[in-house]
Amino acid sequence: MRDRVLSGLAWTAVVACALALGSVLGDTLLGGWSRLSLCFLVEPVSDAGREGGVGPVVVSTLAILGVCLAAAVPLGVGTGAFLAEQRGAWARPVRLSLEVLAGVPSIVFGLFGNAFFCKALGLGFSILSGGLTLACMVVPILVKSTEEGLRAVPESYRLGAAALGVGQADYLGRVAFRVAAPSIGVGLVLGVGRALAETAALIFTSGYVDRWPESLMDSGRALSIHVYDLASNVPGGEPSAHASASVLIVAVLAINAVVSLFGRWARP
Numbered sequence: 001m002r003d004r005v006l007s008g009l010a011w012t013a014v015v016a017c018a019l020a021l022g023s024v025l026g027d028t029l030l031g032g033w034s035r036l037s038l039c040f041l042v043e044p045v046s047d048a049g050r051e052g053g054v055g056p057v058v059v060s061t062l063a064i065l066g067v068c069l070a071a072a073v074p075l076g077v078g079t080g081a082f083l084a085e086q087r088g089a090w091a092r093p094v095r096l097s098l099e100v101l102a103g104v105p106s107i108v109f110g111l112f113g114n115a116f117f118c119k120a121l122g123l124g125f126s127i128l129s130g131g132l133t134l135a136c137m138v139v140p141i142l143v144k145s146t147e148e149g150l151r152a153v154p155e156s157y158r159l160g161a162a163a164l165g166v167g168q169a170d171y172l173g174r175v176a177f178r179v180a181a182p183s184i185g186v187g188l189v190l191g192v193g194r195a196l197a198e199t200a201a202l203i204f205t206s207g208y209v210d211r212w213p214e215s216l217m218d219s220g221r222a223l224s225i226h227v228y229d230l231a232s233n234v235p236g237g238e239p240s241a242h243a244s245a246s247v248l249i250v251a252v253l254a255i256n257a258v259v260s261l262f263g264r265w266a267r268p
Helices: 002-032 038-042 056-083 091-102 108-121 127-151 155-163 168-179 181-197 223-233 237-264
Strands: none
Touching: 002 237, 038 056, 038 237, 056 091, 056 127, 056 168, 056 181, 056 223, 056 237, 091 127, 108 127, 127 168, 127 181, 155 168, 168 181, 181 223, 181 237, 223 237
16 A cells, blocks of 8 residues: 555656646747747847847857857866765865855856956956856756766776776776766756756846857857846737747757767767
C-alpha cells in the first residue's frame, strides 16, 4: 500500500508538471498564433513591435548568448574540473563564494555589468557587455554541475588510467569529461535557460535598440526584453508579445534537445 501511495504521488507530480508546461505553451501559442510565420522571424521590427517581425531581436539574442557561452563555458568547466581534482582547505571558501554568487539577484548583476563592463571598461550599452554580464551569472551553474559530474566518476576509472600510465590531462579529457558529459549538459541547459530568459541584467547592459546589429559593440535588444516591452509599454502589442515568447520557448526547447543529444553522444 505504501508503494502504491508513493507511486501515485509521484505520477501526480509528473502530471502536474506536464500540465503546467502545457498550459504555458498553450496560452503563449494561442495568444500569438496570428503573428507567427516565417516572415515574423526574419523581418525587422516596425511600429514599436506591433507590426513587422523579430529578425534583429533574434540576431541580437543569439549574439548575446554566443558571447555568454564563449566566456562562461571555458571558465566554468575549467574551474569545476580544478575544484573536483583539488582537496585543499582553500577550495571550500571558493565553493561557498560560487554558491553565494549563484543566488545573487539578476538586477544586481545588471548594475554590476553596467558599472564595470559598460562604464569602467568603456564597452557601453552593447551586445558584448550583455553577454559578459550573463556569463557572470552562468559560471556558478557550470562550475557546480561540472564539479559534481566529475566527482561522480567511479574511482576505478582513475586507478585504471593511472595503472596504464595515462596522465591527468588525458584522463580528464578522454575519460572523466565523457562520463560527466550528462551532468555538464544539465548545467549548460540551466545556464542557457537563465541567460535566454534574463531581462533585468540586459536592460542595464545590452540596451533596448531593436535595429540590426553590425558588431558586438552595437546595442541589441534580447527577446526577453522585447517581450517585456511589448507586454508592458506598447498598447496593442500583446499578440506580438505572445509570438515573441513562443519563439523564445521554442529556442529553449531546441537548445535542450541539442544538449541532450550531445550528452548521449559523448557518453562512453
